[in-house]
Amino acid sequence: MTGTERRVAGFEGQLREAGLRMTQQRRLILRVLAEADDHPDAKGIFTRAFAHDPTLSLSTVYRTMKVLETQGAIERHAFEDGVSRYEHADQEHHDHLIDIDSGEVIEFSSDAIEELQRRIAAELGYELVRHRLELYGRKKPPGTRGKKG
Amino acid sequence: MTGTERRVAGFEGQLREAGLRMTQQRRLILRVLAEADDHPDAKGIFTRAFAHDPTLSLSTVYRTMKVLETQGAIERHAFEDGVSRYEHADQEHHDHLIDIDSGEVIEFSSDAIEELQRRIAAELGYELVRHRLELYGRKKPPGTRGKKG
DNA sequence: CACGTTATTGCAAATCACTTGCAGCTGTCA
DNA sequence: TGACAGCTGCAAGTGATTTGCAATAACGTG
Ligand SMILES: [Mn+2]
Ligand SMILES: [Mn+2]
Ligand SMILES: [Zn+2]
Ligand SMILES: [Zn+2]
Numbered sequence: 047m048t049g050t051e052r053r054v055a056g057f058e059g060q061l062r063e064a065g066l067r068m069t070q071q072r073r074l075i076l077r078v079l080a081e082a083d084d085h086p087d088a089k090g091i092f093t094r095a096f097a098h099d100p101t102l103s104l105s106t107v108y109r110t111m112k113v114l115e116t117q118g119a120i121e122r123h124a125f126e127d128g129v130s131r132y133e134h135a136d137q138e139h140h141d142h143l144i145d146i147d148s149g150e151v152i153e154f155s156s157d158a159i160e161e162l163q164r165r166i167a168a169e170l171g172y173e174l175v176r177h178r179l180e181l182y183g184r185k186k187p188p189g190t191r192g193k194k195g
Numbered sequence: 196m197t198g199t200e201r202r203v204a205g206f207e208g209q210l211r212e213a214g215l216r217m218t219q220q221r222r223l224i225l226r227v228l229a230e231a232d233d234h235p236d237a238k239g240i241f242t243r244a245f246a247h248d249p250t251l252s253l254s255t256v257y258r259t260m261k262v263l264e265t266q267g268a269i270e271r272h273a274f275e276d277g278v279s280r281y282e283h284a285d286q287e288h289h290d291h292l293i294d295i296d297s298g299e300v301i302e303f304s305s306d307a308i309e310e311l312q313r314r315i316a317a318e319l320g321y322e323l324v325r326h327r328l329e330l331y332g333r334k335k336p337p338g339t340r341g342k343k344g
Numbered sequence: 345c346a347c348g349t350t351a352t353t354g355c356a357a358a359t360c361a362c363t364t365g366c367a368g369c370t371g372t373c374a
Numbered sequence: 375t376g377a378c379a380g381c382t383g384c385a386a387g388t389g390a391t392t393t394g395c396a397a398t399a400a401c402g403t404g
Contacts (some may be wrong), residue, residue, distance in 0.1 A: 067371050067380060088362080103383045108362060126327075128273070129361065143319055152319060159311050163330055166305055170292055172332030178275075179328050181312055183321030216351055216400050237391080252354045257391060278390065 057119055066113065074099055075110045079120060085131040085142075085151050125151070125180060141179040206268055215262065223248055224259045228269060234280040234291075234300050274300070274329060290328040 057076060058068040078094045079086075086094070092107045111132060114120040123131045125144060140155040159179070167174035206225060207217040227243045235243070241256045260281060263269040272280045274293060289304040308328070316323035 062372090065380085069371070069381060071382075101383080105363080105384080106382055109364095109381085112363095124273070124277070128277075143316060143321060145321070146324055152321075154315060154319060156311070156315055159308065159315065162305070162308050162311060163328075166303060166308065167292060167330050167332045168335070170301060170303060170332075171335055171337075172292060172294070172301075172330070173335050174330055174332045175295055177328070177330045179312075180326060181316050181321070181323055182325045182327075183316045183319075183323045186317070186320055186322050188320075211401090214351085218352065218400070220353075250354080254355080254392080255353060258352080258393095261392095 057117070060117055060119075061113075064117065070099070071095075071102055071106050072110050072113070074102070075107060076114065076119065079114075079132065079134045080136070082133070085123060085125075085133050087129045087131050091132065126182070141181070143181040143183055146182050146184055206266070209266055209268075210262075213266065219248065220244075220251055220255050221259050221262070223251070224256060225263065225268065228263075228281065228283045229285070231282070234272060234274075234282050236278045236280050240281065275331070290330070292330040292332055295331050295333055 061068050061072075074095050075091060078091055078098075082091075082094075088104065088107050088111060091111075092102065092104045095107065096102050111120065111122070111130075114132075115122055119135055120132050121135050123133070123142070125131060125142070138155065139160070140153045141159075143152040143154055144150070145152065163177050163179075164174045210217050210221075223244050224240060227240055227247075231240075231243075237253065237256050237260060240260075241251065241253045244256065245251050260269065260271070260279070264271050264281075268284055269281050270284050272282070272291070274280060274291070287304065288309075289302045290308075292301040292303055293299070294301065312326055312328075313323045
């Protein structure tokens with residue numbers, strides 16, 4: 047919890063520098079995101095936050111997500127279903143594997159693939175700015191797990 | 196052109212097997228896609244097709260794209276801008292690099308990255324079914340091109 | 345080739361996620 | 375505490391895509 051509080055405090059300073067205000071709503075939404083361990087969409091965030099403040103509106107969630115994203119406090123993802131899903135940016139870069147049967151989102155990170163993407167872009171004459179990598183897979187029966195393809 | 200015609204004919208058989216019909220509209224849209232060398236969205240396809248048949252409607256394009264996708268005749272992509280973009284599936288697998296300044300979409304394919312993705316999924320206990328890989332980059336000044344990162 | 349069945353189409357209306365105008369509310373800072 | 379500008383809730387607006395419906399066109403059959 048202390049971590050969450052620290053992040054909220056730090057973010058408040060960031061906002062102030064941008065001439066923006068730390069409102070109750072932003073504080074609440076930020077807390078919901080800091081406590082989330084999944085990738086909720088606007089409606090999901092709204093539902094969780096609404097439980098703490100029944101006067102909150104969905105438009106405020108949308109507007110806040112935009113502010114948070116601009117400030118670099120969160121990341122937005124758009125998986126196959128199309129809707130925007132968010133997660134706190136206070137973690138190192140990673141990509142996602144989506145279980146096509148359950149919809150579960152699994153995080154992973156691979157230096158090798160990051161490097162490979164950079165190299166591919168470079169070979170095409172580009173500097174890689176960002177990327178989107180999503181794997182869609184199906185759980186293998188147990189015992190099939192291993193590194194040989 | 197013969198290639199296009201052959202594909203359309205082959206696709207007609209495919210449709211028939213599914214109890215579907217090869218209509219003028221589908222034939223036209225399929226031709227537009229076969230002749231496209233970019234990644235047009237529904238409206239773009241509509242515009243091109245409309246030039247050949249001014250009675251065509253946009254909803255038919257949308258419905259047709261769904262049929263074509265289900266039949267595996269085309270692929271649908273949703274890059275960052277959100278709208279669905281399509282391309283003929285009659286080509287080998289590749290991924291895309293988007294120039295963030297011009298919006299230009301560049302195709303590339305890399306066995307190494309395909310293999311790496313498969314391995315990552317496997318290590319997480321998953322069989323990779325499909326994936327989405329998009330690189331967003333900025334053109335490097337000429338002379339900077341090379342394979343050493 | 346004409347016919348009947350049923351998939352398909354054009355059009356308008358409906359969805360859906362997200363955005364925005366507006367009037368009242370609330371941080372901030374002096 | 376007071377003024378000012380940023381924020382918020384609410385309702386209406388967007389833009390892409392979908393869908394209900396009646397008219398139309400495919401396609402197998404006779
Ligand atoms: Mn994540
Ligand atoms: Mn392509
Ligand atoms: Zn990555
Ligand atoms: Zn690929």
